[in-house]
Every structure is written in C-alpha cells, then in structure tokens.
Amino acid sequence: MTKKAITEELREMIFAAVRKEFPEAEIKPEDILLEHPASEEHGDYATNIALKLKANSKWLLAQSPLEVAERLVNRIAEQKDSRIKKIETAGPGFINFKLSPEWQWEQVKEIILAEENYGKSPDKQKKIVIELVSPNINKPLHVGHLRNAALGMSLAALYQASGWKVVRDEINNDRGLHIMKAAYGYLLYGRKNPAKQNGWRDLLGAWVAQPGLWKTPVDEGLKPDYFVGNYYVLGEKFLNENIKFAGEQLAEMLQAWEAEDKEIRRLWKVLGDWVHEGIDQTYKRLGVRHEKRWYESLLYQEGKKVILEGLENGVFEKLPDGAIRANLEKYGLPNKILIRSDGTAIYMTFDIALTKHKVEEYIADKYVWVVGSDQIDHFKRLFVIFEMLGLGKRENFFHLAYGMVRVPGGKMSSRLGNVVLADDLLDKVKEMTIKLMAERKIGGELSEEEKEKAAEAVSIGAVKYTILKVDPLLNLVFDLEKSISLEGDSGPYLQYAYTRAKSVLRKSQIPNTNSQIPRGDISNEEQSILRYLYRYPEVVEVAAKNYNPSIICNYLFSLAQRFNSFYNNQPILNPGNESLSDRRLQLTEATAIILKSGLNMLGIEAMEKM
RNA sequence: GCCUCCGUAGCUUAACGGAUAAAGCUCUGGUCUUCGGAACCAGUGAUAGAGGUUCGAUUCCUCUCGGAGGCACCA
Numbered sequence: 001m002t003k004k005a006i007t008e009e010l011r012e013m014i015f016a017a018v019r020k021e022f023p024e025a026e027i028k029p030e031d032i033l034l035e036h037p038a039s040e041e042h043g044d045y046a047t048n049i050a051l052k053l054k055a056n057s058k059w060l061l062a063q064s065p066l067e068v069a070e071r072l073v074n075r076i077a078e079q080k081d082s083r084i085k086k087i088e089t090a091g092p093g094f095i096n097f098k099l100s101p102e103w104q105w106e107q108v109k110e111i112i113l114a115e116e117n118y119g120k121s122p123d124k125q126k127k128i129v130i131e132l133v134s135p136n137i138n139k140p141l142h143v144g145h146l147r148n149a150a151l152g153m154s155l156a157a158l159y160q161a162s163g164w165k166v167v168r169d170e171i172n173n174d175r176g177l178h179i180m181k182a183a184y185g186y187l188l189y190g191r192k193n194p195a196k197q198n199g200w201r202d203l204l205g206a207w208v209a210q211p212g213l214w215k216t217p218v219d220e221g222l223k224p225d226y227f228v229g230n231y232y233v234l235g236e237k238f239l240n241e242n243i244k245f246a247g248e249q250l251a252e253m254l255q256a257w258e259a260e261d262k263e264i265r266r267l268w269k270v271l272g273d274w275v276h277e278g279i280d281q282t283y284k285r286l287g288v289r290h291e292k293r294w295y296e297s298l299l300y301q302e303g304k305k306v307i308l309e310g311l312e313n314g315v316f317e318k319l320p321d322g323a324i325r326a327n328l329e330k331y332g333l334p335n336k337i338l339i340r341s342d343g344t345a346i347y348m349t350f351d352i353a354l355t356k357h358k359v360e361e362y363i364a365d366k367y368v369w370v371v372g373s374d375q376i377d378h379f380k381r382l383f384v385i386f387e388m389l390g391l392g393k394r395e396n397f398f399h400l401a402y403g404m405v406r407v408p409g410g411k412m413s414s415r416l417g418n419v420v421l422a423d424d425l426l427d428k429v430k431e432m433t434i435k436l437m438a439e440r441k442i443g444g445e446l447s448e449e450e451k452e453k454a455a456e457a458v459s460i461g462a463v464k465y466t467i468l469k470v471d472p473l474l475n476l477v478f479d480l481e482k483s484i485s486l487e488g489d490s491g492p493y494l495q496y497a498y499t500r501a502k503s504v505l506r507k508s509q510i511p512n513t514n515s516q517i518p519r520g521d522i523s524n525e526e527q528s529i530l531r532y533l534y535r536y537p538e539v540v541e542v543a544a545k546n547y548n549p550s551i552i553c554n555y556l557f558s559l560a561q562r563f564n565s566f567y568n569n570q571p572i573l574n575p576g577n578e579s580l581s582d583r584r585l586q587l588t589e590a591t592a593i594i595l596k597s598g599l600n601m602l603g604i605e606a607m608e609k610m
Numbered sequence: 611g612c613c614u615c616c617g618u619a620g621c622u623u624a625a626c627g628g629a630u631a632a633a634g635c636u637c638u639g640g641u642c643u644u645c646g647g648a649a650c651c652a653g654u655g656a657u658a659g660a661g662g663u664u665c666g667a668u669u670c671c672u673c674u675c676g677g678a679g680g681c682a683c684c685a
Contacts, residue, residue: 039629048628055665065665091629092665136685176685296685323683333681334613340683347685376614377680403615404678433648442648458648469634470623473615475678482621482635487648489623489634496648504645542626554624557633568641568650610648 006083007034007538010045010097017075018049022068024059036535043086043096044531050093065093099531101522107534111590119537119597121163127364128159129167133288134371137174137275138182139229141282141422143478144372144405149288150464151402151472151549152370153603158544158552161601167362169292171354174272175300180253182228183267184246185235190214200249208263217274223423225278228271282422286460287603292362294354303353304345306389307338315388331384333377338385351382352389359392366396368547373401373473400547403475420478429459429484436486446609454610458492461604465491468602469553489557491604494595497560498606501592504572506608508585520580525566529587532559536594540601549602556598563591 015029027049037046050069069089076087076095086098111118132152133145141149156166187203191214197203207214217227239246256264283289307324310316316324316338324339338349358367369379379399387394407418433455437443443451462484469489470476477483486492522530535555543551572584596606 033626035626035628037629038625038632042629046629051628051665094629173685178685319683321683325683332613337683342683344683346683350685372679373615374679380614401615406678436648440648442646445646466622474623475616477622479622485622485635487635490648492648493634496646500646500649507645546626550624554633561633564649565651567645568647571644573645610646 005538005541006099006534007045009081009083010034010047013076013079013081014047014049014072014095016079017072018053021071021075022053022057025053025057027053037094037096040528040531042090042094043088043098045097045099046090046094047097048094050089050095054093069093069095101530104530104534108530108586108590111533111536111593112586115593116597116600118593119540120161121537121541123165124163126163126366127165127167127362128366128368129169129358129362129364130156130159130368130370131169131171132156132290132370133283134171134173135275135279136178137172137272137279138179138232139275140223140225140278142405143420143422143425146286146422146425146463147402147405147467147476148370148372149283149286150467150603151400153286153288154468154549154552154601155368155370155400155544155547157601157603158540158549161540162544164365164544167292167364168290169294169358169362170290171294171296172276173296175257175297177250177254178232179268179272180250180257181235181239182232183235183264183271184250184253185231185233185238186214186228186267186271188238189234190231192219200253204263204267207267211270217278223278223281224274225282226421226423228275228278231271285423285426285456294357296350299354299357300350301345302357303349303351304339306352306356307345307349310389326381326385326388328381328384331380333381333384336381336385348378348382348385351378352385355382355386356391364396366398367392368398368400370400370402373403375399376401398547400472402472405476405478408477408479425478425480426459426463428480429462430455432480432484433459433462433486433492443610450609454607457605457607458486458495458610461491461495461599462486463491464602464604465494465553468549469557471550472548491602494556494560494599495604495606495610497563498592498595498599499608499610500567501563501588501595502608504567504588505585505592508573508581520583523566523570525562525570526584526587528562529559529566529591532562533590533594536598543601552598552601556595556602559591559598560595563588563595 011029011032011034014032015027018025018027031052032047032049033052034045034047037043050072051065054063054065054068066089073087073089073095083100083103084097085100088096088098090096130152132155133141133149135141135145152168156168160166184200187200187207188198193213195203195206217224220227222230239250253264257268307316311318311324316326318324319341321341322343323337323341326336326338328335336348337346338352339345355367371379376399379397379401383394383397383399386392386397407420434451437451437455443454446454466483466485467476539551539555543549566587570584572588573581575581575584599606
C-alpha cells in the first residue's frame with residue numbers, strides 16, 4: 001500500500017478549496033476533520049470544516065455556515081475526481097462526500113490481491129518499545145495480567161501493521177520480600193515429611209543437603225507456577241500468624257539474598273525457574289512474546305549513581321537528614337524521595353535505572369508501558385524525573401494505563417483468596433464452550449482433536465475480545481456468566497463470521513480476481529459491506545495512534561454484522577445468475593480477508609473450521 | 611485533606627464539540643425446501659443532579675451527589 005489513503009486525498013482537496021475560496025483562513029490540512037457519517041444517507045465521508053471556519057473567523061460574519069459550505073463545494077467540484085460521485089451540503093453546514101461504486105469495487109479487488117498485506121503500511125522507519133505483562137516471579141498470572149497481555153500484544157500488532165518496528169519487553173520482578181515469602185513458605189510447608197524446626201537457615205541447610213526431601217511440581221501434579229504460588233500463600237499466612245518471628249526471618253533471608261548467600265540464591269533459582277516455566281506456558285497459550293526480558297535481580301542496585309549525579313548537577317535537592325528528593329512542584333506533581341536518609345534506594349530509583357538501560361539499548365521514537373491505572377502518578381513522576389536528568393523527552397514516553405480488573409465481590413487479593421488466575425479463567429470459559437458445542441451439536445464434522453483446538457481458540461477469542469472491546473481505562477468486572485459472551489458482540493461471533501465465509505468460498509470455484517467485477521443492481525446488503533471494507537487501513541492507523549484496540553473491535557463487529565445480514569438474506573453460491581455469484585463471492589472473500597487480519601490485530605485466531 | 615479517572619437503557623458498553631444518542635445481553639414475538647442457527651429480522655427502553663460557555667454539549671467549565679485509584683524514606 002504505497003498509494004495515498006483516500007482520507008489524505010480528500011483532506012488535500014478540501015484544503016486546496018479553502019485556500020482558494022478563503023485565502024485569509026489559517027488552517028492546516030490536519031485541522032480538517034473527516035468522519036464517516038452515522039447515517040448512510042449522509043454519504044461516505046463528511047467534514048464540518050465550514051462550521052469550523054464560520055466559528056473561528058470574524059471576517060465570515062455575513063455568511064451562514066451553509067453558504068460557506070456551498071462555496072467550498074463548488075471549489076472542490078472544480079477539482080474533478082472520478083472517485084467522488086457526489087458532493088453536497090447538508091444540515092447546518094456539513095459537506096458530504098459520496099464515493100463512486102467503481103472505486104469501492106476496485107478496493108475489493110485490491111483487498112483480494114493484497115490478501116493479508118491489506119491494511120499494512122510501508123516501513124515508517126520508526127521504532128516503538130512496548131513493555132507488557134512484567135510478572136512477579138512468585139505466583140501465576142491473574143486476570144489483570146490477562147488484560148495487560150491482550151492490550152500489549154494487540155498494540156504491538158497494530159504498530160507493526162502501521163509500519164513501525166516493534167520491540168516488546170518485560171521486567172521480571174524477581175527479588176524482594178514477596179519472593180522470600182514464597183521461598184520461606186516452601187521451606188516450611190514443602191517438605192514431604194514435616195519437620196519440627198521453622199528457622200529458615202536450618203531448613204535451608206537441610207534442603208541444600210537433601211533437596212529430595214521437598215516436593216516438586218511433578219510430585220504434586222501441578223503447573224509449576226501454581227505450585228510455587230501455593231507456597232507463597234502459605235508463607236504469607238504464616239507471616240500473618242507469626243508477625244514478629246516470621247518478619248525477622250524474612251528480613252534475614254532478604255539480607256542473605258542481597259549478600260549473595262549461595263544457599264538462598266540456589267533455592268531462589270529453583271523456585272524462580274519453576275515460576276518462569278509455568279508463566280511461559282501461559283504466555284504460549286496467549287500468544288505473548290517478548291524480544292527482551294529485564295530482571296530486577298540484576299539491576300536493582302543501579303540507579304543511585306544517576307541520582308547522585310543529578311544531585312551534583314543541581315537537579316535534585318538534599319534534605320537536612322540526608323535524603324535526596326526530586327522537587328516536582330513546578331510540574332504539579334507531589335515531590336518524590338529518590339534516596340533514603342540511610343542511603344538506600346527505593347523502587348523509583350531502580351525504575352530510573354531500568355529506563356536508562358532501556359533507552360540506551362533500544363533507541364526508539366516511542367516507549368510505551370502497559371501498566372495498571374494505579375500507577376498513573378508513578379509514571380508521570382518517572383517521566384518528569386527522567387527528563388529532568390536530561391535522559392529523554394517526556395513526549396516520547398507513554399503509560400498505557402488500564403483499569404483495574406475485579407471480581408463481583410470487589411477487589412482481588414491473595415489475602416481474600418478471590419484472585420482469578422488467567423489459566424483458571426481460560427479453562428472455565430473453555431468448559432462453557434465445549435458444553436455449548438455439545439448442546440447445539442456444533443462442529444459435528446470435526447474430529448475430537450479439531451474440536452478441542454476450536455474450543456481453545458474460541459475461549460481465548462471470547463476472553464480477549466471481552467477485554468479489548470472496552471476503553472482500556474475503564475474498570476472491568478469479571479463475572480464469568482455475564483462477562484464472557486460467546487454470542488452477539490463477542491470474539492466467537494467474529495470468528496464464526498470468518499469461518500462461514502471461508503466455508504462458502506471452499507464450496508465455490510475460486511473467484512477470478514482478474515475479471516471485471518460484474519455490476520448491475522447492488523443490493524442494500526452488498527452495498528453496506530462495500531462501503532465498509534476500504535476503511536480498514538484507516539481504522540488500523542487510528543487504533544494504533546490512540547493506543548486503543550477497541551476501535552478495531554467496533555469496526556470488525558460492525559463489518560461482521562453486515563456480512564451476516566448479507567449472508568442470511570442473499571444467496572451467494574446460487575443466486576440464479578453466474579456473474580452475480582462471482583460478485584458476491586468476491587465480496588465474501590474480501591470480507592474474510594479483513595476479518596482475519598483484524599482478528600490478528602486482536603491476537604485472536606481465525607479458523608477455517610470451528 | 612490534596613490530586614486523577616469514571617457515572618449513558620434492567621445489565622455490559624459505543625458515540626474524535628455536530629445531523630434522529632448506537633449496539634450487545636436480557637425479555638417478548640418472528641425467520642430455515644438455500645451456502646454452518648455461535649446466525650438473521652422486529653419490539654420495549656437511557657445521557658446522575660444543578661448552573662455556565664457555544665449556532666450546537668453525552669463530550670468543555672463550575673458546583674453537588676455517587677463509584678474507583680493515587681498522594682510514603684512501600685514495591
């Protein structure tokens with residue numbers, strides 16, 4: 001797709017018309033808003049430029065917006081363009097464009113020729129680094145991570161399609177008290193034959209001498225991250241019941257870990273490997289990939305140097321007790337301590353170091369962090385401090401904040417035991433799917449293996465779509481029965497529309513894309529698909545620019561609705577006329593291509609059979 | 611106390627300051643001698659409240675009410 005987008009050309013035509021008719025106007029082509037009118041009788045594109053000009057220009061006092069619009073329409077019409085069938089003014093002063101059906105049919109042919117490349121922009125010579133998921137290495141992923149993964153991977157796909165080079169990265173939170181809790185829990189409760197002692201050093205010594213005395217994920221038949229997660233919960237519980245004793249034990253453990261004590265590091269490694277193994281299985285299921293993994297354990301001590309340099313350069317201030325602080329008042333943000341009075345670093349210090357590594361290793365045009373909305377202020381301050389240090393520009397950093405995921409009871413917490421784990425949710429939805437398939441006798445001609453694959457793809461599609469179709473910032477309540485839909489505005493609805501289209505195409509001759517597309521009376525159903533297909537590239541572009549996959553969801557659902565309506569009311573294979581069948585098959589094929597491509601943007605599989 | 615985000619139909623959501631506020635679920639009724647019924651068609655039903663800016667406000671501003679998150683020398 002090296003050709004200019006139709007929107008860009010329309011914008012230029014309108015801009016030229018404004019320059020000619022109203023030389024005094026101070027506008028740029030980007031100021032011209034083009035939209036698809038909600039009502040089809042208002043054409044394919046509309047602009048409110050006449051209303052805007054009228055509102056912003058004193059010298060237009062004597063004219064009504066409609067008169068302004070009419071003068072512009074005449075100017076636009078002078079630039080004869082065969083792609084536009086009709087330009088007219090309407091309502092208070094809109095200018096509506098109706099595209100020619102010939103041009104729209106040409107787009108159908110282009111879609112079929114380009115196949116999966118349709119909607120993809122040429123290389124923009126730009127790079128984006130997207131941080132996503134970033135798990136704690138002491139327990140399995142929960143539904144919050146699921147939202148993170150779905151958003152992050154979709155964003156990556158959207159930017160890739162928009163011509164950007166994409167680097168996905170994650171930070172593994174693999175050190176700290178939460179990790180020690182899992183380790184302590186394992187030492188205390190993971191033993192095959194319970195021991196009497198509960199001092200961490202004795203237990204650890206026994207484990208090092210004979211690790212075989214302790215259970216493994218294989219012994220328990222558990223996914224390894226679930227296995228470790230259980231001990232984390234037990235460790236936390238023990239801590240709550242023995243605050244003083246266990247608190248001291250954990251503090252000692254952490255100190256030993258930081259002192260690189262060989263024994264504790266060995267246990268840490270074993271447990272960490274198990275969690276990674278389990279999380280990687282979930283990643284695979286969800287299609288999550290990273291090009292770069294950072295480890296907090298390797299970088300956590302860095303950052304102090306940068307802060308001290310900042311202090312020397314007068315960027316930060318030293319408090320009477322010795323703590324170092326960033327004064328953020330002029331940015332309208334609360335001040336932030338960066339180094340404690342005892343000289344130790346805090347999380348922000350580490351995050352600055354990590355970000356420095358990131359921008360040094362990956363020189364990019366944009367850096368995005370997919371992290372929950374509870375961290376909004378953290379990132380605001382991180383970006384400002386980073387800029388204060390002269391390490392980067394704020395406008396190149398973006399925190400894609402997503403709302404909290406909660407369960408009907410309220411906020412999820414391991415303490416309340418109401419955490420919904422990612423794999424558990426997917427498994428439950430899969431059960432629902434399998435039940436539905438059996439009840440409705442769907443997929444009768446599929447083998448057991450194919451049915452299983454379809455159920456997995458459908459349940460993942462259902463969950464991802466549920467997450468992605470709403471604005472990222474909104475909080476999400478996950479109620480299994482209510483939230484996850486397999487019908488209507490849902491992932492499976494889109495997958496099904498694709499499968500049906502492919503099924504029809506399989507039963508036909510392959511449409512001859514080189515032939516002239518037969519014209520004649522075009523039904524309303526065909527028309528409504530036709531005037532939707534060519535919009536796909538601009539939808540991808542807009543969704544990427546706004547960091548918002550829900551724009552893709554809305555578009556695809558609308559397209560699938562139109563296709564289903566067409567499918568139900570118009571015979572495709574046997575309309576009683578061969579050339580009519582050809583035309584409808586081409587429309588079907590173009591729709592299938594776009595549905596598949598769009599589903600890919602959402603990380604949802606489109607299947608030939610389901 | 612201070613800051614940020616969110617309040618649209620019974621429920622879950624759409625609508626870049628614009629044209630008749632759009633869907634899905636639910637409920638009610640209908641569609642199949644055809645290409646896959648996870649489908650299609652129809653009906654009921656909404657901008658939290660009060661002001662303001664604007665030719666025009668779900669959208670912007672102010673206040674009130676309701677919900678969520680943040681504001682540590684926590685991570």
